[in-house]
Amino acid sequence: MIMYILLPFFYLIFNLFKILYSRRNKQCCILDYQCFKPSEDQKLSTDLSGDIIMRNKHLGLEEYKFLLKAIVSSGIGEQTYAPKVIFEGRESCPTLNDSISEMDDFFNTAIGKVLARSNVSPSDIDVLVVNVSMFSGTPSLSARIINRYKMREDIKVYNLTGMGCSASLISIDLVQNIFKTQNDLYALVVTSESLSPNWYVGYDRSMILSNCLFRVGGCAILLSNKVVSSPLAMLKLKCLVRTHHGARDEAYGCCFQKEDNEGSVGFYLSKTLPKAATHAFVDNLKVACPKILPIRELLRFSISTLARKWLGWGSSKSGGSRTILNFKTGVDHFCLHTGGKAVIDGIGHSLNLSEDDLEPARMTLHRFGNTSASSLWYVLGYMEAKKRLKKGEKVLMITFGAGFKCNSSLWEVVRERNGGGDGDDGNVWNECINGYPPETLANPFMEKYGWVNSEDPATFSAKKRK
Template structure:
């Protein structure tokens, strides 16, 4: 009888242990690791120097004195240096009449260079790729750009393909989220994420101020990321995904229309950046932080912030004195490095102020904006590469990524550094010269005279 009772007790216990082992094993295979990533560096013949930018401005015949002054102010205040890159057709003087082939050529140059370098360095062949996610917001083709990659690299017929368009500057984290969800249901996969933006069809040549801004911010770039959930490769991984949160305010008309691809009143295509963009970004940013903060911050910091907020509300409802300053949550209690979207100098400064970040924290984003400009969805990875090149990323560090995009969207995630990162990347040719002072700008020295011109006599310089 005792043996029987012992057996009856042991059966459910062994079953529970079996289920626990299965759960642990499944979670081990659901992890999302970055094995390697490669940022794109176009040739030096595509750098936008001050002199060349001036030539592009001069041949844009739709600009008057007011537009010249506005564009000069935008360029000077954007935080970009003289080594950012533009599409090839701009250097050929065809930005006012781009063709469909210009967009395809721009993307092919990126695909053929960037993907090849990443796969060769990692030792993974195209036939080993199980999942391919491509995000190019402002170029659609049939077959898709993802199909062009499959055709060029002769990938397997059963590769799982996702081709994203219209996702804007926050698209790379959407791509990562797709891979993350696939990894939860399938073991031992390789995934390739390809993120870039096609500027050729959308280089604006009109005089609408809300659309001129895009030319002073967006630049050519791209990144390819190799991910896996193979447990055997975790020791070779660079980063491990801890959590990812996506916020979408497309249901609000003012958020939906603040950042949109469109044509101006004369039918010239471009990208409209509305005056209500900062407000839309702030709302999405706050909502996103509300969701991700409990996932990445220690309990003690959440309790401290909750208590400080409660006491402030109590003082505010009381007639005694002022409620004091608004409490600020300290993200540095759970985050070591901040990988911010390079949407512009004002965007970086605004996030820094909201999160109470130091000059050191903002340096990677500011320097990336200066060297490469806003490369849309790939900009986060240039910022990450800067941190790696500066040997900041040590084993166990937490890296917080946050990006904004048309829609309006705010997406964020937290990575854990798996091993010390000191690899060579897109910054290796110039990292010794950074950080640099970005307060002075050569555009003002060369073209500041425009501000003193008489509107009645002004003519575009030859």
């Protein structure tokens, strides 16, 4: 009789444990990540930047003045890295081997380090996701990694191209969905961009601008949903929201890889880009806010908005300020894409962020430039090196990409990693973090090449020939 009474109870307990175990297996956690730091001989100094511009035969005096203004206001310093083809003076005629070599340098460094530090064998990887937007070889780059590290025959492989600067969060979303259907997996996300075949050598201003922003970089990220790996996790994914405005012609055409009138290939950045980014950002936040902010903040915002609309409280006519959400009620740190100084300023203004909140993104732009989809992880590395990330805190990542896309994700810090100083944690900021933020972010380009503003076209052409 007692057994018949206790049997349903034990059955309930068993299923409860089963559900809890299943949920733990569905988690998407980052065990470790490794950003790529190119060799010192690939640093793009001010002098070399000037040489590259001067040897571009297509550029006249007006284009040079435009570039001078763009570089000075870009927020990029003298420590960023460029592809080797630039230093060899072959940016106008890159080869297939240049592209492959650039990727191999990254693969051999970042992937090897993150696996070794995590004590995970390449044969343990169950899922491999590679995203490099503007270079797709045959066999694929993912196949090249599998061959290099001798991974398993049954590994699940995804090779993404054309996804732009927001590709790393797209890759994370792909991994998360796989984790929801299968347990006890390791996933490796490899994110980078190939600049060797995409350095623009023409004179179209909308395409020259990309040369002032994009730099060499990449990141390898190791994720898992293994229960035994949970104590080792650094970050746990709380939510991820993707927004795609590709159906809108204006948004679709604002970022484009194309040829100019002379046949030179480059990356076109339209004047409508800020508008497209704003629309995608707003639509993304509409979905993300209920997932990342506490109910009390959502209620406060709703009540304030209704009061402004129906009662006129705090309206602009009465001298009041606009009603905005306080993202700091649900987010402790903001990991922003380093698309450029204007992008960082725009997000900061929209979210009402302080200079301390924007510092990691600004410093990453200054030190490493825009490394496309891997930029987020350099920003995260800065936060770690400054020892800002504490257990239990939340990190919001926001990225933009061609298409046009805006993706965001919220992470919880599970384990603090010893960043900064001489710690052997693989952080690319370790050697220079004590010098950041510098006293000034002023670019010396104007000081060295500002003479062009007072030159006439004939004199400028003569100096270029020399």
